[in-house]
Amino acid sequence: MFSLARHFPGVRSKPLLLTSQNFPRSTQVPHRLYSNPPRSSPPRAPSSAPQSSRSNFPIIPIIIITAISSGAYVYLVKSRAVKCCPSSRTPTPPQPTSTRNPILNPFNLTSPLISHQYQLLIMATPRFSTNDVTVVFFLGGPGSGKGTQSANLVKDYGFVHLSAGDLLRAEQIREGSQYGDLIREYIREGKIVPMEVTVALLSNAMADSLATSPPPAGTKARFLIDGFPRKLDQAVFFEETVCPSELVLFLDCPEDVMESRLLKRGETSGRDDDNAASIRKRFHTFVETSMPVVDDFEKKNKVVSVKADSSVEEVYEHVKAGIEARGLHRR
Ligand SMILES: Nc1ncnc2c1ncn2[C@@H]1O[C@H](COP(=O)(O)OP(=O)(O)OP(=O)(O)O)[C@@H](O)[C@H]1O
Numbered sequence: 001m002f003s004l005a006r007h008f009p010g011v012r013s014k015p016l017l018l019t020s021q022n023f024p025r026s027t028q029v030p031h032r033l034y035s036n037p038p039r040s041s042p043p044r045a046p047s048s049a050p051q052s053s054r055s056n057f058p059i060i061p062i063i064i065i066t067a068i069s070s071g072a073y074v075y076l077v078k079s080r081a082v083k084c085c086p087s088s089r090t091p092t093p094p095q096p097t098s099t100r101n102p103i104l105n106p107f108n109l110t111s112p113l114i115s116h117q118y119q120l121l122i123m124a125t126p127r128f129s130t131n132d133v134t135v136v137f138f139l140g141g142p143g144s145g146k147g148t149q150s151a152n153l154v155k156d157y158g159f160v161h162l163s164a165g166d167l168l169r170a171e172q173i174r175e176g177s178q179y180g181d182l183i184r185e186y187i188r189e190g191k192i193v194p195m196e197v198t199v200a201l202l203s204n205a206m207a208d209s210l211a212t213s214p215p216p217a218g219t220k221a222r223f224l225i226d227g228f229p230r231k232l233d234q235a236v237f238f239e240e241t242v243c244p245s246e247l248v249l250f251l252d253c254p255e256d257v258m259e260s261r262l263l264k265r266g267e268t269s270g271r272d273d274d275n276a277a278s279i280r281k282r283f284h285t286f287v288e289t290s291m292p293v294v295d296d297f298e299k300k301n302k303v304v305s306v307k308a309d310s311s312v313e314e315v316y317e318h319v320k321a322g323i324e325a326r327g328l329h330r331r
């Protein structure tokens with residue numbers, strides 16, 4: 001890597017950080033997912049050169065050279081962005097998120113999250129347009145029946161079902177994942193995994209689905225996003241960088257009903273978090289962190305709420321009525 005310090009002794013090279021100074025607000029992402037965190041410099045040997053030799057250093061030419069090369073770099077990155085997305089409102093053509101894709105992963109890095117990260121760096125607008133894609137968030141407490149009802153909605157209305165929990169569990173066991181241990185720990189504790197990971201997984205799953213099973217011509221793809229967003233900042237981040245939602249379907253179920261369903265499911269599910277201790281923590285997170293998301297969407301009149309403590313069939317009748325009342329049964 002080019003180092004000012006190596007080529008011009010006496011000048012201290014600073015790591016380039018993604019900060020509000022060099023990126024607009026909506027493209028800001030924590031640097032830890034995009035580059036190695038800045039390391040603290042090793043202690044420097046006391047310089048034998050007299051202090052005055054530094055003040056004679058030609059700092060102005062160096063600044064000019066640095067400014068020109070930074071400008072060229074920004075120009076190059078932008079020209080790639082234009083090839084990828086001709087207008088900022090036009091969604092990226094669906095691409096499988098192969099790490100070998102030279103557009104989405106120009107540096108051929110190996111994490112599947114890279115394509116989304118790169119996308120965020122170059123785009124200030126959501127990755128998918130609501131002209132092409134409809135997003136319905138599916139929320140409800142743990143065990144309220146989201147997965148069960150999703151299967152019905154896929155069958156009857158052609159939704160593509162994406163469960164945030166399932167995507168996280170798949171990433172947890174993916175060979176080579178750098179997030180496996182972190183995800184395992186968060187899920188067992190019923191805590192919310194850092195949103196950059198979950199949003200990247202969802203965004204890539206949407207792109208994969210559009211690439212491999214595009215919707216019939218002249219129709220929009222419809223994504224039912226199950227168990228997400230579970231925290232207000234996730235909702236904002238997803239809608240700013242991936243796609244604004246159309247509706248929130250909410251299953252309203254008492255805790256004692258959810259608890260007995262989960263304990264029963266735990267007899268065969270093999271899930272680390274279907275046990276009494278984890279269930280208690282998940283309920284706590286749901287009440288404290290996830291219900292405010294539902295309340296927030298409620299204020300925007302985007303929630304269809306359905307009582308979910310009756311039989312699967314009866315709950316589904318209410319779900320269908322809610323979907324149809326909002327016109328979502330039509331493509
Ligand atoms: N209406 C219902 N009546 C009885 N049992 C149900 C009903 N809906 C779902 N179940 C059962 O309850 C358990 C939890 O359902 P499901 O997995 O659909 O919930 P979930 O909301 O997706 O849970 P989680 O968020 O924990 O993944 C399952 O074993 C399912 O078969």
Ligand SMILES: O=c1ccn([C@@H]2O[C@H](COP(=O)(O)O)[C@@H](O)[C@H]2O)c(=O)[nH]1
Nearest residue numbers: 164165186187190191192193198227228
């Ligand atoms: O957006 C999300 C969704 C889920 N999680 C974590 O996964 C588990 C299990 O989720 P289910 O929807 O019940 O399958 C959940 O308790 C969280 O720990 C998440 O962090 N963010």
